[in-house]
Amino acid sequence: MPEHQEQHLSSVLVAVMAVSIGVIVANLYYLQPLLHQVRGDFAVSTASTSLLITLIQVGYVVGLFFLLPLGDLFVRRRLIVAVFVVAALSIFVASLIHSFALFAVITLVIGLSSVAGQIIIPLGADLAPDAERGRVLGRLMTGLLGGVLLSRTLSGAVSEAIGWRGVYRVSAVLLVAMAVVLHFALPEERPRDRFEYRHLITGGLRMMRESRELRRRGWFGATAFGAFSVLWSTLAFHLSSAPFHYSSGVIGLFGLFGLAGITAANVTGRLADQGRTQLATTSAAVFIALAYLVLYLGRHDVIAVVVGGIVLDAGSQGIHVSNQSIIYAIAPAQRSTINSIYMVCFFTGASIGSLLAGYAYAHDGWRGTCVVGGIFGLATIIPALLWRAPRDVAAT
Numbered sequence: 001m002p003e004h005q006e007q008h009l010s011s012v013l014v015a016v017m018a019v020s021i022g023v024i025v026a027n028l029y030y031l032q033p034l035l036h037q038v039r040g041d042f043a044v045s046t047a048s049t050s051l052l053i054t055l056i057q058v059g060y061v062v063g064l065f066f067l068l069p070l071g072d073l074f075v076r077r078r079l080i081v082a083v084f085v086v087a088a089l090s091i092f093v094a095s096l097i098h099s100f101a102l103f104a105v106i107t108l109v110i111g112l113s114s115v116a117g118q119i120i121i122p123l124g125a126d127l128a129p130d131a132e133r134g135r136v137l138g139r140l141m142t143g144l145l146g147g148v149l150l151s152r153t154l155s156g157a158v159s160e161a162i163g164w165r166g167v168y169r170v171s172a173v174l175l176v177a178m179a180v181v182l183h184f185a186l187p188e189e190r191p192r193d194r195f196e197y198r199h200l201i202t203g204g205l206r207m208m209r210e211s212r213e214l215r216r217r218g219w220f221g222a223t224a225f226g227a228f229s230v231l232w233s234t235l236a237f238h239l240s241s242a243p244f245h246y247s248s249g250v251i252g253l254f255g256l257f258g259l260a261g262i263t264a265a266n267v268t269g270r271l272a273d274q275g276r277t278q279l280a281t282t283s284a285a286v287f288i289a290l291a292y293l294v295l296y297l298g299r300h301d302v303i304a305v306v307v308g309g310i311v312l313d314a315g316s317q318g319i320h321v322s323n324q325s326i327i328y329a330i331a332p333a334q335r336s337t338i339n340s341i342y343m344v345c346f347f348t349g350a351s352i353g354s355l356l357a358g359y360a361y362a363h364d365g366w367r368g369t370c371v372v373g374g375i376f377g378l379a380t381i382i383p384a385l386l387w388r389a390p391r392d393v394a395a396t
Helices: 011-028 032-042 046-066 068-072 076-094 100-112 116-127 130-185 197-210 212-240 248-273 277-297 302-327 332-386
Strands: none
Touching (some): 011 046, 011 076, 011 116, 011 130, 046 068, 046 100, 046 212, 068 076, 068 197, 076 100, 076 116, 076 130, 197 212, 212 248, 212 277, 212 332, 277 302, 277 332, 302 332
């Protein structure tokens, strides 16, 4: 495709981009319903096993900070395809490892190489007309959420048939197939302003320092996804023990209850297009706080666990789409860089949530998980009730 051809974002291309985001983001979540299997395979403690979730998120944060800004430096189609190939290689190698220490290291690499979806999202924002950007982001987030949800269900089902290592091999095949599709489907881009790499790295930090709204959205992203990560870092342990004793396949099915998050993402995208981001943010924050109250009170009731998970998914994903609709208006020429700094906040919160949840569960079981999650919920809802979005985001 000629380099100067007019960019066009068709519904088919949006669908391809959404699916590709889902395929690669799934790498971050395959382990979650399998943690008890991995613990038995490597013969390590619960705390050590839950640390794997933190490691994959730390790797993702590193990738977001150092790789994502390259989307403002190189042709994104080639960069995206290359990252997909690296992700396929790393997850295939992980399926062959029998040393827990080496597996922990490759887990970091898997997280590092799973950032391609966050390069695709700002590309979609660039290609979308201004009046439709919120809806396009909502559809791309549908792909991301589909990957998050189906990864757990697929992981549980495949592991029952061919073991947890088979899950990783299936993922490697999907990633290679998606890399081929994206190579032919993604358009070449018109020439953009060029920046030096070091300026892209420091530029994100500078934007965080100068933009009050970016700091706010970074906080909301960190606390909301921290709350989300607390649940899924320990849910497999909870559901595989008394009184439930569920298998990996059944635990994976719990991911499907997060379909509410997809609905929330699309509703929030429409609210953002209408300029009602404050309403979307506050409502979603209330959902997060309520979710952990339900999860705590109904800790021995599977219905309560399901309801709490649904409410938590809807709240955390609703905040995420609202955040992205706002941050992309701050610096349109550097959307990859600004997405990088925001997602660093997002997954830093997730990493902290996973780390604290693992230790809380190891020492106080599900009650410890709910206490940590509730703290993250309060850290989301209190600022949401107190803060007000500025009239002109770009001026903050």
